[in-house]
Each structure stands twice: as C-alpha cells, then as structure tokens.
Amino acid sequence: MREITVTQALEEAMIEEMERDERVITFATGRAPALENKFGDRRVRFTPISEAAFTGIGLGAAGSGFRPVVNWGMVTFSFVAMDQIVNQASKIRYMFGGQADFPVTFRCTTGGGIQLAAQHSQSPYSMFMHLAGLKIILPSTPADAKGLLKSAIRDNNPVVFFECSRLAGVTGPVPDGDHTVPIGVADVKRAGRDVTVVGLAYYVREALAVADSLAKDGISIEVLDPRTLVPMDAAAIRASVRRTGRLVVVDEAPATCSAASEIIALVTEDPQTFGALKAPVQRVCAAPVPVPYSPTLEQAALPDRGRIEAAIRRVL
Amino acid sequence: MSQDKVELVEILRQMILIREFDVLAVELRTAKRIYGALHPYVGEEAVAVGVCAALRPTDRITSTHRGHGHCIAKGADINRMMAELFGRADGYCKGKGGSMHIADFAIGMLGANGIVAGGMPIACGAALAAQLEDQGAVAACFFGDGATGEGEFHETLNIASLWKLPLLFVCENNRYGAGNAVESVRSEADISLHAPAYGMPGVSVDGNDVLAVREAARQAVERARRGGGPTLLHCKTFRWLFHAMRDAPQPDLRSADLLAQWRARDRDPIARFEAVLIARGLVTAADVQAIRDRVKRDLAAAVEFAEKSPYPDPNDLLVDMFAE
Numbered sequence: 030m031r032e033i034t035v036t037q038a039l040e041e042a043m044i045e046e047m048e049r050d051e052r053v054i055t056f057a058t059g060r061a062p063a064l065e066n067k068f069g070d071r072r073v074r075f076t077p078i079s080e081a082a083f084t085g086i087g088l089g090a091a092g093s094g095f096r097p098v099v100n101w102g103m104v105t106f107s108f109v110a111m112d113q114i115v116n117q118a119s120k121i122r123y124m125f126g127g128q129a130d131f132p133v134t135f136r137c138t139t140g141g142g143i144q145l146a147a148q149h150s151q152s153p154y155s156m157f158m159h160l161a162g163l164k165i166i167l168p169s170t171p172a173d174a175k176g177l178l179k180s181a182i183r184d185n186n187p188v189v190f191f192e193c194s195r196l197a198g199v200t201g202p203v204p205d206g207d208h209t210v211p212i213g214v215a216d217v218k219r220a221g222r223d224v225t226v227v228g229l230a231y232y233v234r235e236a237l238a239v240a241d242s243l244a245k246d247g248i249s250i251e252v253l254d255p256r257t258l259v260p261m262d263a264a265a266i267r268a269s270v271r272r273t274g275r276l277v278v279v280d281e282a283p284a285t286c287s288a289a290s291e292i293i294a295l296v297t298e299d300p301q302t303f304g305a306l307k308a309p310v311q312r313v314c315a316a317p318v319p320v321p322y323s324p325t326l327e328q329a330a331l332p333d334r335g336r337i338e339a340a341i342r343r344v345l
Numbered sequence: 346m347s348q349d350k351v352e353l354v355e356i357l358r359q360m361i362l363i364r365e366f367d368v369l370a371v372e373l374r375t376a377k378r379i380y381g382a383l384h385p386y387v388g389e390e391a392v393a394v395g396v397c398a399a400l401r402p403t404d405r406i407t408s409t410h411r412g413h414g415h416c417i418a419k420g421a422d423i424n425r426m427m428a429e430l431f432g433r434a435d436g437y438c439k440g441k442g443g444s445m446h447i448a449d450f451a452i453g454m455l456g457a458n459g460i461v462a463g464g465m466p467i468a469c470g471a472a473l474a475a476q477l478e479d480q481g482a483v484a485a486c487f488f489g490d491g492a493t494g495e496g497e498f499h500e501t502l503n504i505a506s507l508w509k510l511p512l513l514f515v516c517e518n519n520r521y522g523a524g525n526a527v528e529s530v531r532s533e534a535d536i537s538l539h540a541p542a543y544g545m546p547g548v549s550v551d552g553n554d555v556l557a558v559r560e561a562a563r564q565a566v567e568r569a570r571r572g573g574g575p576t577l578l579h580c581k582t583f584r585w586l587f588h589a590m591r592d593a594p595q596p597d598l599r600s601a602d603l604l605a606q607w608r609a610r611d612r613d614p615i616a617r618f619e620a621v622l623i624a625r626g627l628v629t630a631a632d633v634q635a636i637r638d639r640v641k642r643d644l645a646a647a648v649e650f651a652e653k654s655p656y657p658d659p660n661d662l663l664v665d666m667f668a669e
C-alpha cells in the first residue's frame with residue numbers, strides 16, 4: 030500500500046469529497062491553492078479573520094442545503110467563535126425539534142510538543158465533547174485521518190475534526206480508492222493480554238513504541254485508539270479492559286474533566302468491566318499548566334514514553 | 346378585489362395578528378399557562394411585516410429573542426407557534442424550543458435566537474447558499490440595536506459586503522437594549538452610519554410606517570437579487586411593553602411620557618396603517634373590526650389546538666439529537 034502523510038491524506042479526502050458532491054464547499058482564513066485551482070473560488074473561499082462569522086456562515090449554509098467544511102486553522106482560534114459553536118451549532122438541530130440537518134465539518138489543528146507555547150499548543154477536545162450535539166473526531170494515522178474526514182463531510186451533523194499537529198508529517202499506508210472509516214468505531218492498533226493502553230492522537234504512536242519495548246520484557250500491551258471521541262466506542266474499550274483487567278489512558282490534555290476521565294468513567298461504571306479490573310486505572314496526561322515554551326518545560330508538561338511505561342508498571 | 350388591495354389588507358391582518366398574539370402570550374404567561382421567558386414585539390409590528398412583505402417564501406430569515414412577529418410575518422402557523430409556547434408535542438420544535446427558539450425551516454424561518462446577534466452569521470450563511478444556488482433568493486436577518494455592540498454584527502457586515510451576498514440587515518432600533526438607551530451604549534447613535542464603513546447602502550426608515558418599510562425592503566431585496574450585495578436597513582421603532590418577562594415583567598424604567606408619545610395613534614403602526622387604508626377607501630372601520638374579530642377567533646383556536654396537544658413523551662428525550 031502507498032505511504033502518505035496525514036496532511037496529504039487530509040487533502041486527498043477534501044479533493045475526493047469535493048469531486049463527489051458539489052455541495053461541499055470550504056472556507057478558511059488562509060488560501061488553499063490546490064483546492065482553489067481545482068474547484069474555483071466560489072467553492073473554496075478564503076475569509077476575513079472573522080471566526081465567529083464564518084463558523085456561523087458554515088452553519089447557516091449547512092441549514093440551507095450545502096455541506097461546508099469550515100477550517101478554523103488552530104483550535105485556538107475557535108475560541109473567538111464560541112457563540113456559534115456552543116450556543117448555535119451544538120444545539121440547533123435538537124432545539125428546533127429536528128426540523129433540519131446541519132452537515133458542517135469544523136477542522137482544526139490541536140496539540141503541543143512543537144514549542145508553540147501556551148496559546149498555540151492546546152488540546153481542548155473535552156470542552157467540545159461536553160457539548161451535547163457535536164460529533165468529535167481525533168485520528169492518529171493517515172488512513173484514519175482520510176477515512177474519518179470523508180465520513181465527517183458525509184455526516185449530516187456538525188462534526189469537529191481535530192488534527193494533531195505533531196502527526197501532520199507522519200506517514201503511513203492509506204488504501205487506494207474511496208477509503209472511509211466509520212465514525213464511532215475504535216480501533217485496536219496492537220493486540221495484547223496484560224494491559225489496555227488507550228492512547229489519543231500522537232500518544233497512540235507513543236503507546237505503540239512503549240508496547241514494543243515492553244514486549245522484550247514479556248509484557249503484552251493492547252493499544253486501542255478510540256479515533257472518535259463523540260460518539261465514544263465504549264463497547265470496544267470495555268471489551269479490551271475485560272480481556273486485560275488493566276487500563277492506562279494517555280493523552281496530552283490536562284487530566285481534569287478530560288477525554289481520559291470520560292474513558293475511565295465509561296469503563297468503571299460498567300459493572301462487568303469494573304469487576305474485571307485487577308488494578309486501579311491510571312491517567313497519563315499533561316500537567317495542569319498552560320503549555321510552556323522552553324523545550325525542557327514543555328517536555329516536563331506533556332506525557333512521554335517514560336511516564337507511560339511507569340504507569341503501565343504501576344498497574345501490573 | 347385588486348391584488349394591491351389584497352396585499353394591503355393582508356399586511357394589516359398580519360400586524361393585528363402579531364399584536365394580539367403577543368398580548369395574549371403575555372396574558373398566558375402571567376397566568377402561568379406557558380413557561381419560560383417572553384419578549385413581546387408589541388409596537389414593532391411594521392418592521393417584521395414590512396420586510397417580509399418584500400420577501401418570497403423561498404427567501405430565508407433569521408430572527409431574535411423577540412421573534413414571534415418575524416415568524417408570523419414569514420408565514421408561520423400560529424397553531425404550531427402556540428403549541429410550542431405551551432411546550433407541546435405539536436409545537437414547531439416539538440416543545441424543545443419555546444418562545445426563543447421557534448423555527449420553521451419549511452418556510453425559510455431559520456430560527457429565533459436567544460443570543461444577541463447570534464442569528465447574523467447564520468443568515469449570512471443562508472445568503473451564501475442563495476448566492477451559490479443562483480436562483481435569485483435572498484436572506485434577511487433581524488436584529489436589535491443592542492446587537493450592534495457585538496463582534497458578530499461587524500464581522501457579518503464586512504463579509505456580506507465583501508462577498509456581495511444577497512442579504513438584508515434589518516436593524517430594529519427600538520431605542521433600548523433591555524434597560525439601556527442606545528445613546529448610553531453606542532459611541533455614535535446613528536446605526537445607519539455603519540453601512541458606508543462597510544461599503545453598503547444604509548437606509549434609515551420610519552419603522553412604524555409599514556409601507557415605508559416595505560418600500561425600503563423592496564429596494565434592498567431588488568438590489569440583492571441583482572447581485573448588488575447587502576443593505577443595512579435601519580428601522581426606527583419602539584417597544585411598547587417591558588423588555589422581557591418570566592413569572593413577572595422586568596421593571597420598565599422608561600418615562601411615562603415617552604411611552605405615551607409612542608403609543609399615540611399617530612405613531613402606533615397599526616392605527617396609522619388602518620387610517621391609511623380607510624382614507625384610501627380600501628377598508629371601512631367595520632372591515633377592520635371584522636379582521637380583529639377573526640384574529641381573535643384564530644388565536645382562541647390556536648390556544649385550543651395547543652392545549653389539546655399532548656406534552657412531549659419523556660421517552661423521546663433523546664430524539665432529534667443527531668441526524669442519520
């Protein structure tokens with residue numbers, strides 16, 4: 030299978046979906062020359078730096094028959110559009126009694142680890158998970174990125190699509206043809222017996238690296254990637270934990286009210302899974318600080334392989 | 346009856362219906378037969394009716410927290426509106442929305458909105474859809490004077506003008522945002538002056554003169570349909586009643602003098618329009634009375650419809666969350 034980067038995979042998804050459905054339109058504050066050359070500046074728009082307006086424009090166009098892909102750039106910039114996200118997009122279908130569908134996809138990059146400092150290194154997906162009414166996607170491989178972006182664009186609901194910055198240049202195999210990945214289905218990236226490690230985005234790779242090195246000590250790690258945070262594939266996570274009896278969740282967001290917390294709650298509130306636990310569950314998350322700039326501080330703030338391994342050894 | 350007369354009489358009927366609907370809603374809320382928050386539109390009827398008279402069913406609008414008038418003017422069914430206020434299953438939103446979230450997508454009414462200026466970007470998106478569809482449709486967004494303080498107002502004016510979107514910005518300047526007079530919250534009182542700054546025509550109009558509003562809206566709509574871009578329509582009007590009520594109305598600190606001036610027959614949008622129609626010999630006082638009687642019967646029937654409708658089944662709590 031051919032190997033491409035996450036960025037290339039996402040661009041392929043955009044091109045294929047824009048070819049497939051002429052109601053797919055896209056806007057961002059930056060130009061997208063490849064798309065603009067192919068589809069023209071009516072469908073591929075660059076906008077003023079007005080996130081609140083173009084987030085709502087996406088929503089309004091979605092409610093009027095189009096399928097906009099709104100690119101916020103970084104999730105950081107979505108915060109000036111919070112009215113349109115929180116008060117409008119997440120609620121519009123339900124509060125109007127399901128009269129209309131709003132097939133809009135909001136794309137944004139997320140995460141730290143590349144010395145962009147506090148404002149440009151955020152991982153706030155749990156803030157969006159908390160709003161009933163948005164689907165939330167966070168892929169970790171080029172194939173999942175492509176397949177899930179295509180599914181997001183075809184989905185008839187507002188979807189927030191997070192793209193981990195540290196994964197942008199990572200390559201991986203991507204199937205040819207119309208490759209889609211269903212929303213709401215987790216993926217076991219490595220099967221194992223002793224500990225379930227649920228990783229998110231960049232930390233799926235890190236968990237896999239730790240699993241490789243622990244295999245030499247005879248420790249068998251299962252690495253599971255939820256891929257979608259809303260809806261969360263609780264059944265797959267619980268099934269894995271029932272097999273291994275141990276759970277470590279790794280993410281670069283701070284632990285408080287995080288996706289990691291949610292995953293642990295879904296596991297421990299299920300009687301059967303709770304009964305199968307052999308050790309307390311563990312979170313390996315960022316320190317509760319704005320992500321600092323200096324590499325020594327940033328590394329101290331974010332999870333790493335050493336901390337993942339230590340958490341695994343604590344539950345064994 | 347000539348087409349013109351039919352249209353004018355319908356404009357009168359709609360204004361009377363909006364007024365009576367909201368007067369009744371206040372009674373119903375006071376009697377606790379309906380719930381939540383209520384923002385009556387009484388006194389501002391000519392804005393919604395004048396603008397919507399210039400629109401087609403395929404044109405789309407967004408509304409505000411004070412949205413009943415916009416719904417009725419766009420052609421919404423008062424039975425389903427009333428059922429929504431009663432929180433019943435046959436309401437427009439199956440009882441999930443209430444007064445601040447009535448919508449009827451089938452007639453291009455993309456929703457009242459509990460967030461000041463929140464509907465403006467959404468209307469801008471509907472206007473973009475209209476531009477891309479290229480069938481000559483337009484969009485209109487209603488918003489209050491208070492909304493001009495929000496970033497969403499400035500962002501959408503700029504983008505709509507930049508992209509030449511077929512959009513009417515309809516500012517309902519009722520001189521107050523909740524308890525605050527326009528002069529106390531704006532550095533420049535004249536709202537129409539935003540228009541030249543964003544490269545679009547700004548038209549100030551007597552918002553209590555329904556024909557003047559309709560004429561201004563027609564010109565703006567015609568310009569938008571031709572591809573000429575948006576217009577800021579600044580409608581000067583006045584809210585007769587309190588800003589909002591829950592169990593009781595919020596205190597109204599405006600002077601009795603001011604209220605009396607605006608409620609005078611020569612300023613009341615309905616009394617004024619009635620006088621115009623009678624003077625032109627298009628209706629008699631008896632005709633007007635007949636319209637009023639019919640409106641009252643229709644509203645009584647709407648209340649009956651609403652009360653007969655069941656409350657939503659709690660088992661349906663999760664229905665409508667996500668589309669298939």
Ligand SMILES: Cc1ncc(C[n+]2csc(CCOP(=O)(O)OP(=O)(O)O)c2C)c(N)n1
Pocket residue numbers: 410411459460461488489490491492493517519521522523584588
């Ligand atoms: C973003 C936001 N801030 C505050 C409020 C509370 N609020 C509701 S209506 C209102 C006044 C709005 O004034 P205006 O836009 O002039 O509309 P009017 O009520 O006069 O029709 C306020 C402050 C709100 N709903 N949304």
Ligand SMILES: [Mg+2]
Pocket residue numbers: 489490491517518519520521522523
């Ligand atoms: Mg006002």
